[in-house]
């Protein structure tokens with residue numbers, strides 16, 4: 001790749017050292033839930049769509065507490081996290097007809113964590129042959145359903161599943 005000499009970017013590069021956490025920001029901005037693709041808010045965790053999804057309907061369950069280690073969650077927080085994950089799985093099966101689902105956390109930089117300081121559980125719906133359209137083209141993953149569509153489908157469903165299970 002060709003490098004472009006762009007000295008004006010230095011201001012941007014030097015200035016842009018955000019020590020703010022994007023997951024804490026979204027947690028603290030309930031009025032922006034639509035814009036932030038937040039789908040559900042629990043007592044100890046919330047759910048949002050991944051804006052750089054591996055597949056349509058890729059959601060994340062995020063503990064409210066800013067923690068970099070799974071072992072830091074207390075029993076109540078850990079329990080609700082998994083309960084909310086179950087609701088997400090059910091919603092992805094019902095709304096998107098997910099044939100398989102991957103759940104996982106990337107804890108620490110060597111494990112591939114994108115946001116190292118605030119743990120989050122990835123839930124990725126899978127379909128037979130979906131790797132065919134998950135090909136990386138010019139660093140842009142091709143995802144057939146828009147984030148807006150996914151959010152509109154999943155938000156009411158997760159709410160309903162949550163209400164029915166309580």
Ligand SMILES: [Zn+2]
Pocket residue numbers: 021022023024025065066067117118
């Ligand atoms: Zn955070």
